[in-house]
Amino acid sequence: MEIGFDYTRSLGPVLSRFMTALAERRILGCRGSDGRVHAPPLEYDPVTYAPLTELVEVGPAGTVVTWTWLDRPLDGQPLDRPFGWALIRLDGADTAMLHAVDAGTKDQMRTGMRVQVRWAPEPVGHIRDVACFEPIGGAAPASPRSGVDPVTMVTTPIHLRYRHTTSIEESRYLRGLAEGKLIGQRCPACGKVYVPPRGACPTCGVPTVDDVELPDRGTVTTFCVVNVPFPGQRIPPPYVVAYVLLDGADIPMQHLILGCRPDEVRMGMRVAAVWRPREQWGTTPQNIDHFQPSGEPDAPFDSYAQHL
Amino acid sequence: MNRAAVLGTGQTEHRTRRTDVSMAGLCREAIDRALADAGTDWSDVDAVVLGKAPDLFEGVMMPELFLADALGATGRPLLRVHTAGSVGGSTAIVASQLVQAGVHRRVLAVAFEKQSESNAMWALSIQPPFTMPVGAGAGGYFAPHIRSYIRRSGAPPHVGAMVAVKDRRNGALNPYAHLRQPDITLESVNASPMLWDPIRYDETCPSSDGACAIVIGDEAAAEASDRQVAWIHATAMRTEPTYFAGKDHVNPRAGYEASRALWRAAGIIDPLEQIDAAEIYVPFSWFEPMWLENLGFAAPGEGWKLTEAGETGIDGALPVNPSGGVMCSNPIGASGLLRFAEAAMQVMGRAGEHQVEGARTALGHAYGGGSQFFAMWVVGTAPV
Ligand SMILES: [Zn+2]
Numbered sequence: 001m002e003i004g005f006d007y008t009r010s011l012g013p014v015l016s017r018f019m020t021a022l023a024e025r026r027i028l029g030c031r032g033s034d035g036r037v038h039a040p041p042l043e044y045d046p047v048t049y050a051p052l053t054e055l056v057e058v059g060p061a062g063t064v065v066t067w068t069w070l071d072r073p074l075d076g077q078p079l080d081r082p083f084g085w086a087l088i089r090l091d092g093a094d095t096a097m098l099h100a101v102d103a104g105t106k107d108q109m110r111t112g113m114r115v116q117v118r119w120a121p122e123p124v125g126h127i128r129d130v131a132c133f134e135p136i137g138g139a140a141p142a143s144p145r146s147g148v149d150p151v152t153m154v155t156t157p158i159h160l161r162y163r164h165t166t167s168i169e170e171s172r173y174l175r176g177l178a179e180g181k182l183i184g185q186r187c188p189a190c191g192k193v194y195v196p197p198r199g200a201c202p203t204c205g206v207p208t209v210d211d212v213e214l215p216d217r218g219t220v221t222t223f224c225v226v227n228v229p230f231p232g233q234r235i236p237p238p239y240v241v242a243y244v245l246l247d248g249a250d251i252p253m254q255h256l257i258l259g260c261r262p263d264e265v266r267m268g269m270r271v272a273a274v275w276r277p278r279e280q281w282g283t284t285p286q287n288i289d290h291f292q293p294s295g296e297p298d299a300p301f302d303s304y305a306q307h308l
Numbered sequence: 309m310n311r312a313a314v315l316g317t318g319q320t321e322h323r324t325r326r327t328d329v330s331m332a333g334l335c336r337e338a339i340d341r342a343l344a345d346a347g348t349d350w351s352d353v354d355a356v357v358l359g360k361a362p363d364l365f366e367g368v369m370m371p372e373l374f375l376a377d378a379l380g381a382t383g384r385p386l387l388r389v390h391t392a393g394s395v396g397g398s399t400a401i402v403a404s405q406l407v408q409a410g411v412h413r414r415v416l417a418v419a420f421e422k423q424s425e426s427n428a429m430w431a432l433s434i435q436p437p438f439t440m441p442v443g444a445g446a447g448g449y450f451a452p453h454i455r456s457y458i459r460r461s462g463a464p465p466h467v468g469a470m471v472a473v474k475d476r477r478n479g480a481l482n483p484y485a486h487l488r489q490p491d492i493t494l495e496s497v498n499a500s501p502m503l504w505d506p507i508r509y510d511e512t513c514p515s516s517d518g519a520c521a522i523v524i525g526d527e528a529a530a531e532a533s534d535r536q537v538a539w540i541h542a543t544a545m546r547t548e549p550t551y552f553a554g555k556d557h558v559n560p561r562a563g564y565e566a567s568r569a570l571w572r573a574a575g576i577i578d579p580l581e582q583i584d585a586a587e588i589y590v591p592f593s594w595f596e597p598m599w600l601e602n603l604g605f606a607a608p609g610e611g612w613k614l615t616e617a618g619e620t621g622i623d624g625a626l627p628v629n630p631s632g633g634v635m636c637s638n639p640i641g642a643s644g645l646l647r648f649a650e651a652a653m654q655v656m657g658r659a660g661e662h663q664v665e666g667a668r669t670a671l672g673h674a675y676g677g678g679s680q681f682f683a684m685w686v687v688g689t690a691p692v
Contacts, residue, residue, distance in 0.1 A: 003434055005426045007367040012330035042377055043332045049350050049380040051336070152327060158367045170438050192553040196438050202549040222459075224451030225505035226444040230429035234441040241442045243452055250553035254442050262505070267459055285440050301459070306554060308456045 004159035023125035039093035125151030216273035259292025316346025322518035332378035359399030359419035393676025396644025397683030420519035471593035479632025518639030538652035542573035644674025
């Protein structure tokens with residue numbers, strides 16, 4: 001699975017000046033109450049907690065304070081070939097910043113080595129304008145430039161890829177769906193039937209082991225009509241999201257209601273699952289495309305009032 | 309248990325986008341105001357407690373790490389609290405308990421949310437692979453339960469709009485409120501788009517950037533203050549599973565039990581009679597009557613009658629959300645602390661234009677996580 005968002009960062013006065021300077025190919029630190037220069041700059045003094053406002057230029061060269069070597073870089077790291085991760089104290093600064101050193105091989109790295117910034121080809125006012133650091137010896141870093149508009153926002157895309165490992169009960173539920181079945185579990189203590197099954201009853205705290213096959217029809221307990229669009233939405237609005245209490249279950253599941261106008265959906269309406277064509281089935285709840293009115297008379301309120 | 313009191317409060321100007329400040333700057337705007345309001349400075353702060361709702365909102369894992377300098381936490385204990393939307397309330401309670409337990413003399417509680425860094429509906433609609441992808445944010449989650457409330461209580465449909473009108477007009481009296489709408493009417497609310505039927509646009513909280521901070525002190529610190537403080541009479545927190553067979557979303561058991569424990573601890577027998585002002589977490593207008601019932605201000609099914617009769621207005625028997633509440637400002641992580649701080653401001657007599665005349669005892673309330681977590685406190689002008 002993957003989730004991601006392009007987060008928008010408002011910088012405030014200190015970091016705005018820092019980012020603007022990066023776009024000019026300059027690195028700023030800030031002077032703290034004790035005279036130390038922090039680079040990258042801090043917004044508030046770690047000793048007095050007062051806002052820090054005195055920004056001073058540091059670098060573009062510095063000294064490696066300590067380091068480690070990375071043989072296999074990951075996606076999104078500063079370099080795609082082996083490099084050194086180093087704490088670098090820039091000239092004029094009293095604190096070190098973490099960055100990559102493009103040293104070629106591990107035996108080229110050492111504590112105390114002198115390095116200089118390598119600027120990104122087109123600085124834009126983002127921390128990535130510092131492409132990496134490199135040993136001093138080659139060409140000098142690209143010269144500063146001026147006439148850059150103040151940078152007040154930066155965008156930081158963040159993506160998370162992960163694998164969901166199903167529990168035994170989720171696995172049985174999903175495999176059941178692949179065969180067109182709805183498998184729940186009954187709690188041995190309170191007798192309530194959970195679908196999807198959870199493996200334990202959340203109120204009794206005991207394991208649930210008795211599988212129960214449930215029919216693919218039930219009652220709309222309550223619902224809403226989603227009219228609002230939003231990023232990442234999987235279904236175009238408007239659509240009806242209902243809690244459907246399958247016959248024999250004690251907890252409703254959320255699903256789509258189609259096959260009638262949204263304003264015809266009501267609490268107590270009887271509905272039946274509409275499955276996708278069998279050849280499209282997988283181990284997913286989306287095998288049921290939606291629920292639609294079954295045509296049966298509405299269920300009385302008391303029959304589902306405890307399962308809203 | 310030692311006595312504790314709120315010595316001062318501070319909050320930001322809440323807006324859709326506070327692009328003029330970073331997260332640190334947002335927190336400090338509230339903190340600096342709280343320290344000034346408490347008549348104190350950093351030298352008197354013994355510990356810091358930070359509250360923040362899900363990290364996905366800002367995409368910053370454990371923001372307490374990078375915020376430590378800005379929060380004045382270097383050299384002091386720093387605790388992060390996280391109980392979803394109720395976190396602001398839980399943060400105040402954790403801070404108060406550090407004082408009541410005699411661990412610290414003065415504790416700074418801070419809570420914030422910078423929702424403009426992402427999109428809360430996106431962040432709240434990510435679902436596990438074994439459920440249908442039908443989530444539609446907090447509104448999509450709560451709308452069906454509001455429908456259940458209307459069905460169970462028989463409340464007339466205009467009650468939700470009445471709350472919206474009352475809260476937005478109250479917000480117009482609050483200089484920090486995000487939405488300030490003195491001219492809103494029932495007609496304009498009913499003319500606003502239906503977002504998650506039965507919830508209309510104007511019956512929905514905004515998405516805000518904002519922060520809140522309070523300074524809590526022990527008895528000696530409170531007595532040293534030359535201004536009226538807010539004595540903490542009682543606190544309560546309760547939790548229930550997110551979703552279980554028999555869960556009552558309309559009248560959640562955790563909220564019910566927390567409130568009964570709260571009233572007992574505060575020596576309150578008749579909350580409607582004894583509470584002078586209530587700041588209740590109402591993100592969708594219909595939650596006012598629901599929570600009035602859950603909290604015991606009204607019998608089940610009767611809460612809407614208090615609202616309809618105007619009793620929850622600023623001059624009513626129980627002013628609810630004189631600040632405008634969550635309906636006017638919703639920096640999610642801070643929203644609970646704002647409720648707690650506004651309750652304190654009422655009994656301190658520092659609520660300005662939205663001051664409830666003669667308020668001596670006030671309720672602050674928060675809930676979160678799909679009605680899973682509940683946090684509340686009672687504060688008063690006199691110690692108990
Ligand atoms: Zn059970």
